[in-house]
Amino acid sequence: MDSRVTPGSANAFVAADWVREAQQRVEQALSDWVPAVTPADLGEAMRYAVVGGGKRLRPLLVLAACMAVRGNHDAALRAACAVELIHAYSLVHDDLPCMDNDVLRRGKPTAHVQFGEARALLAGDALQALAFELLTPPEGVPPAMQAELCRLLARAAGAHGMAGGQAIDLASVGLALGQGQLSEMHRLKTGALLQASVLMGAACGAVDARARQALAQYGAALGLAFQVVDDVLDCTQDSATLGKTAGKDAACGKPTFVSLMGLAGARAHARQLLDEARQVLRTSGLAETQALVALAEMVVERQH
């Protein structure tokens, strides 16, 4: 991603610097908050699944949305880590033999390969619980904000969000889904948590109905763009670049945006969604949307 200077801003915003600094804060917080010392070394598997991996897109979205609403930084850092824990647990469970049966993740052996299926399963379960524990500290974050953050995360993770999307994915292998059904599956499977990241960041501050609506639309467009680009990369990059097994969805007969729209069509769709995300931010009434814009660009322009 290129560095950018936003004209008219009191402090020049450099996207690459902001991203790097935010990623460092998230890495440090995850390392502090995911326990190393637990009964029967369960924490070892939990940390393996979480610490030191990934682009941290969801946490960055939380922090960027918090910045846009000038919200509570401490709450946002907890929310950023909580949403990443939900993402990390879903990957651990998704990689299990009874699901995708994958052996490579972020360039490392998957958790069940490293620790066995039973400990990987439990580590995933404990990561989900830890997400809600992080959101509910005894002090430091207003209780109403804690409750709202839990509400947003629980909905996004559950049967009408991520888990529901995974259930559709499971049921869709070998079926010829149309674009509407494919979008619906991804809206839940990956979109719900990405959108929730934005809304959780917004919940760390005060936000009016118009801005909230704009952030929800931004989150939806970004979530869909993320998946479209994922499908493009899955068929244009190799496993080493992606850090996971490439071409797997197509090989399994799973529908993708590329199989549906062609490679050029999928790329054009991603650009459209980026334009839409930029547009809703422009009309949101929010002042500091630079980081949100930068993240949308990062999602669409990424190479892995």
Add this chain to the structure above:
Amino acid sequence: MDSRVTPGSANAFVAADWVREAQQRVEQALSDWVPAVTPADLGEAMRYAVVGGGKRLRPLLVLAACMAVRGNHDAALRAACAVELIHAYSLVHDDLPCMDNDVLRRGKPTAHVQFGEARALLAGDALQALAFELLTPPEGVPPAMQAELCRLLARAAGAHGMAGGQAIDLASVGLALGQGQLSEMHRLKTGALLQASVLMGAACGAVDARARQALAQYGAALGLAFQVVDDVLDCTQDSATLGKTAGKDAACGKPTFVSLMGLAGARAHARQLLDEARQVLRTSGLAETQALVALAEMVVERQH
């Protein structure tokens, strides 16, 4: 359990009536709140794992503790269902082939036998998320109470609670644990959620430090008694009576209180714990502890 009339109470308390009525309320609420209509029928597996089964001990503890502190009934019913969802998800995951590989639960095929491993796994994940969603309604429960309930449940479910206890259990097969280690395993694996049920009920009202401490001790004693009795029943009852595979822990080389203390010793230990639970309630300063007493008796005197 015998019906009892508590002298001196304005309304005579009949334990069996209270239990039956509370169970009915919980069944109805679970049926209302665990969704039937979800993406890809995931709700079907969720409901299978939750609706119409079990003694509902944890929900009853929430409601009984709420009664003892004269707390908020609506909050308590949500908390009662939330804790049961955590319990239900843990059973679904615990029964999976990579864990206990059990095929019978509450007299029915286990969830993965009925729905396949992948859907059972996802249904469990979605049940955990739903627990926190139930605790955070947009209105009707004060936000500070919502946050406190989430905090208690998340801690009890996670690596320093139930999931951690399961990790110890997994690591302990074939090892000769002493009574201290065995108690520690059960304190986490089953005790943490039972104790949290009591504390969540108390969090639905105002409670002073002495009463809170007494309720925590009551919950700890009851949790341990529950496991001791479980071990006794596991080696004295058949599978049909228990509704699950009997004698399995002993056959797997897992340590039990019976293998450690003998049958008579384990029974005596359970009676001691019941006395302890009664005693702490007497000195708690709480007025309406009849339901809590009745539940402790139910736990120790149950036959399945």
